[in-house]
Amino acid sequence: xxxxxVSGILRFRILTLVLLLVISSSWTTGQSLExxxxxxxxxLTSELYYFCHMVSYESGTLxxxxxxxxxxxxxxxxVVKLVIEDSVLKPVFSAPKTIKPFPQQLLEDxxxxxxxxDYEKGKSPDFRSDIILELLDTSSGEVEDITPSxxxxxxxxxxxxxxxxxxxxxxxxxxxxxxxxSREVQVWQGKDTLxxxxxxxxxxALGRGFxxxxxxxxxxxxxxxxxxxxxESGRMVESTKHRALGREIARVIGSPQxxxxxxxxxxxxxxxxxxxxxxxxxxxxxxxRQDLQMHHALxxxxxxxxxxxxxxxxxxxDSSPLRSEGKHLPSHVVxxxxxxxxxxxxxxxxxxxxxxxxxxxxxxxxxxx
Numbered sequence: 282x283x284x285x286x287v288s289g290i291l292r293f294r295i296l297t298l299v300l301l302l303v304i305s306s307s308w309t310t311g312q313s314l315e316x317x318x319x320x321x322x323x324x325l326t327s328e329l330y331y332f333c334h335m336v337s338y339e340s341g342t343l344x345x346x347x348x349x350x351x352x353x354x355x356x357x358x359x360v361v362k363l364v365i366e367d368s369v370l371k372p373v374f375s376a377p378k379t380i381k382p383f384p385q386q387l388l389e390d391x392x393x394x395x396x397x398x399d400y401e402k403g404k405s406p407d408f409r410s411d412i413i414l415e416l417l418d419t420s421s422g423e424v425e426d427i428t429p430s431x432x433x434x435x436x437x438x439x440x441x442x443x444x445x446x447x448x449x450x451x452x453x454x455x456x457x458x459x460x461x462x463s464r465e466v467q468v469w470q471g472k473d474t475l476x477x478x479x480x481x482x483x484x485x486a487l488g489r490g491f492x493x494x495x496x497x498x499x500x501x502x503x504x505x506x507x508x509x510x511x512x513e514s515g516r517m518v519e520s521t522k523h524r525a526l527g528r529e530i531a532r533v534i535g536s537p538q539x540x541x542x543x544x545x546x547x548x549x550x551x552x553x554x555x556x557x558x559x560x561x562x563x564x565x566x567x568x569x570r571q572d573l574q575m576h577h578a579l580x581x582x583x584x585x586x587x588x589x590x591x592x593x594x595x596x597x598x599d600s601s602p603l604r605s606e607g608k609h610l611p612s613h614v615v616x617x618x619x620x621x622x623x624x625x626x627x628x629x630x631x632x633x634x635x636x637x638x639x640x641x642x643x644x645x646x647x648x649x650x
Contacts, residue, residue, distance in 0.1 A: 316613065317565070318550065319644065319645070322638050323369065324604075325363070325637045326372065330349070332345075332348065332634065336496065337386075337496070339389045340491040341365075342363060343364075346384065357379075359378075360384050374391055388448065391419050407433045435456060436467055457517075459541055467479070468481075485541065486500065486553065487499075488545060497512070501527050501530045507526060522548060526546065545621045549565055550644045551563075566644075569645045578596075578603050604637045607633065
């Protein structure tokens with residue numbers, strides 16, 4: 282056996298080299314796992330400011346309240362349909378007139394589902410008895426009242442804004458009403474009156490996305506099943522193509538939260554706010570996972586330095602400088618308060634209202650920008 286004496290200096294160099302190799306290996310692995318998803322930052326065309334999201338029924342489009350100036354202005358704001366074209370969000374439809382009742386959903390034929398309250402009735406013990414739901418034909422201006430007569434007789438709504446709902450010409454209005462105690466969701470449906478048609482097993486999450494060209498709502502059960510509203514049967518049914526994705530969503534959520542987790546989904550990818558709303562969690566059917574940390578643009582510059590109180594106050598009044606700031610930021614930088622949106626069957630998105638851009642999220646394996 283040969284004994285080799287190693288000097289203190291040589292031993293130090295060897296240990297340093299080993300440590301650097303370990304750090305390098307760990308960093309490389311971390312980098313390869315850091316962005317498994319395809320991320321693309323798509324800015325809104327410079328002629329518009331986005332400030333309020335709506336549901337769009339047409340796959341591949343987004344709907345929003347937009348204005349040519351920052352912030353909401355009742356006189357020049359309109360419902361706009363947007364598509365991704367030449368790496369920019371461009372309008373393909375704009376309602377010819379300002380819509381006074383609050384617009385909620387834009388149907389494929391550009392009719393708008395609106396909701397407002399009849400204040401002439403006075404304050405009712407149950408606000409649902411004052412709600413008026415209408416379909417506005419944006420081309421003719423004709424309005425159809427679709428308010429069910431027994432809206433206030435459905436199970437108690439857990440949120441003032443109302444539970445998830447959608448409209449189909451075949452079945453009328455469909456409401457997915459969560460019971461926070463049992464964690465089940467009751468499905469009520471109809472035109473003139475709503476009828477109870479179904480309830481789900483206990484759920485972990487409520488979502489929305491596109492399946493076979495149709496906008497739809499979905500739930501993820503404790504067992505990891507993704508049940509989606511089926512436009513043909515008018516019922517919530519398991520989507521077999523989303524079986525793996527449902528299991529991954531359930532695995533990440535783990536246990537029931539105080540309220541159902543809200544998510545958006547495509548065929549192989551989903552996104553939801555997580556960790557006390559500190560991150561946007563991205564989940565894929567193949568088990569990939571990524572968290573996007575939330576940025577606070579009003580308080581912090583992109584380089585991490587703090588803004589002064591005066592600078593923050595100015596941005597609250599006029600956020601337009603943030604739009605220019607956001608043009609040069611990577612796609613993984615997303616602000617707190619951004620809006621989760623379905624995009625199409627392959628992609629979901631996060632609309633960053635401060636930076637006026639859509640972060641498009643595709644499944645693992647595709648190239649990021």
